[in-house]
Amino acid sequence: MQIESGTAGDAEMTGTRYTGPALAARLAHALAGTPAERTFLSSRDGRLTWGALTDRLDAALEMFGRLGLKPGDRVVLGLGDEIADCCLFLACLRAGITAIMADRNATPDAMLALIAAARPRAVWLRSDLAALSTLQPIAAPMPLDRPAGARPAWPSPPPDETIAAVVFTSGTTSLPKGVEISHRALAAQMDAFAEVYGFGPDTRMLNLLPLHHVDGLFRGLVASAVHGAELHRPASFNIQGLPAMHDTMKREKISHLIAVPTMLSLMLRVSGTGGRPNPDLRCVISSADLLDEALWRRTEAALGLPVINAWGQSECVCDALYAIPRVDGAQIGTIGHPIGCEARVSDATGASIQDGMVGELQIRGLQLMSGYLDQPEATEAAMVDGWLRTGDLVTRDAEGTFRFVGRRSTLIVSRGVSVHPENITAALLTSDEVEEAFVLGQPDPAWGERIVACVVPSVGKNPGISALNDLCRATLTPEKRPHKILLLDALPRGAAGKVRIDILRALIAEHEASPQRAEPETPSVLSVASTCFKMDPDKLSPDSTPFNTQDWDSLGHILFIEALEAAFDITLTPEDIIGLASLADAEAITARHIARRSA
Numbered sequence: 070m071q072i073e074s075g076t077a078g079d080a081e082m083t084g085t086r087y088t089g090p091a092l093a094a095r096l097a098h099a100l101a102g103t104p105a106e107r108t109f110l111s112s113r114d115g116r117l118t119w120g121a122l123t124d125r126l127d128a129a130l131e132m133f134g135r136l137g138l139k140p141g142d143r144v145v146l147g148l149g150d151e152i153a154d155c156c157l158f159l160a161c162l163r164a165g166i167t168a169i170m171a172d173r174n175a176t177p178d179a180m181l182a183l184i185a186a187a188r189p190r191a192v193w194l195r196s197d198l199a200a201l202s203t204l205q206p207i208a209a210p211m212p213l214d215r216p217a218g219a220r221p222a223w224p225s226p227p228p229d230e231t232i233a234a235v236v237f238t239s240g241t242t243s244l245p246k247g248v249e250i251s252h253r254a255l256a257a258q259m260d261a262f263a264e265v266y267g268f269g270p271d272t273r274m275l276n277l278l279p280l281h282h283v284d285g286l287f288r289g290l291v292a293s294a295v296h297g298a299e300l301h302r303p304a305s306f307n308i309q310g311l312p313a314m315h316d317t318m319k320r321e322k323i324s325h326l327i328a329v330p331t332m333l334s335l336m337l338r339v340s341g342t343g344g345r346p347n348p349d350l351r352c353v354i355s356s357a358d359l360l361d362e363a364l365w366r367r368t369e370a371a372l373g374l375p376v377i378n379a380w381g382q383s384e385c386v387c388d389a390l391y392a393i394p395r396v397d398g399a400q401i402g403t404i405g406h407p408i409g410c411e412a413r414v415s416d417a418t419g420a421s422i423q424d425g426m427v428g429e430l431q432i433r434g435l436q437l438m439s440g441y442l443d444q445p446e447a448t449e450a451a452m453v454d455g456w457l458r459t460g461d462l463v464t465r466d467a468e469g470t471f472r473f474v475g476r477r478s479t480l481i482v483s484r485g486v487s488v489h490p491e492n493i494t495a496a497l498l499t500s501d502e503v504e505e506a507f508v509l510g511q512p513d514p515a516w517g518e519r520i521v522a523c524v525v526p527s528v529g530k531n532p533g534i535s536a537l538n539d540l541c542r543a544t545l546t547p548e549k550r551p552h553k554i555l556l557l558d559a560l561p562r563g564a565a566g567k568v569r570i571d572i573l574r575a576l577i578a579e580h581e582a583s584p585q586r587a588e589p590e591t592p593s594v595l596s597v598a599s600t601c602f603k604m605d606p607d608k609l610s611p612d613s614t615p616f617n618t619q620d621w622d623s624l625g626h627i628l629f630i631e632a633l634e635a636a637f638d639i640t641l642t643p644e645d646i647i648g649l650a651s652l653a654d655a656e657a658i659t660a661r662h663i664a665r666r667s668a
Contacts, residue, residue: 093226127215129160140165147171165227229253247442261409272298329485357485362402410434481510611653
């Protein structure tokens, strides 16, 4: 297919769908053509109309001029207010400035590492982090209104090769990888989104995924902006908020639901099979992790419409392969076909292999990253002759359908978030009581993969599991904290000195099956909670809640529920699950079920 483009210098490549115009021009067209009173973004931090968005972008342009920012400069956005951060990001996109969206919950150490890696010209930080910007210019807060007088003249759309955003794929306790995404790559991804998902001016999207990840940023904010759509982000995802989320879907007539598999699992657990949340819902998109076939079928049965499973990585913007189930159920359990790009299965040398054989999935197309920020060696290793080496092992059948087999790299995908185990290892090794550490992912039906850290104590030392968990809480963001820490006398190694992962997995399985490590004969809610949240029992009380208990987040909540059910041989109802807001609630709910069983 010949590529058509709105700017000069666009590459030509078979099998792509980039038709132009330039990405910034699409945003300008959406701003000009969408009614000013229509909602653009509904967030926990407020509601923003398209008219107000236009005013804020004008104000941002004036501010960029005062700060001396120009196309190609990098900035970090970390105000923590979604309205302000989203407006700044879109203003950067329109002006050709490269934006890095920070985690709104980033710790001071994490933010410092991000700023050091990004080397921005300016940063916007939430008030409690402002002191961290001593080595960088800190910008004024996002203006609320456009400057008085005539609207400022925006510059021409930047060239397609301009870097629109940098997304950091690893954590910030070791050298992070900053994926550089060009305007060209984003435009190509937006074309694929429109083709597969039907994004357009009539789209009303519910996407609660974090804005510092590609699923929330590109498939949420950018897709809504360039397609003239509505984006709804009423709150971060949690179990207690599920009824409110369903109300939002009905009230706002949501047409597209963006989710990760664990989110779908929790929705089914609480909502059962009561049908789709609203009759306007026409597209459910699962991404960021492998969608289990059984969960896939249960979700389709509950909602009464197909679920599209998307495969992608930050290195290819967001999505590259799409499994779109047909009436006969074909493609369920697969990662589907490439759309907007090319895909192949290759052996260790990079040569294509025949259908049915396991090999590495490789992607080629305009939506690929420009490279890793300031890491040419890593870029060269990942990109070979225009093909992205994904590190994922797949097969392809005679019809061209790809099926995921496993990962060649050490990357762990837990709860839909990509985690590099090296970051966790580095955190554990900061303790002088730890001699060695090795972190890996163990398959889990609810989490995708659980993070397991295997630790060898230093000679003469005996680090407690609780102390190591406290260390991880202090140095790692929640998605990177191990679900289990296992103390070993030594790491199993082969003749070449490499850790034998197969033996390590067997040791983990043996440890989990060991009867001496089972729950006490007479379990208590407190003991179950202590195990689930990796805390000493004396740090828990009936007043412990998700708001004052580390690791009691949405996924920790479902883990706690499942552990209670297993320990007490009960089955909690959806009302129990939503109403369980403290350990006192858990004790009352558990006692009620035991009393009913005994009656």
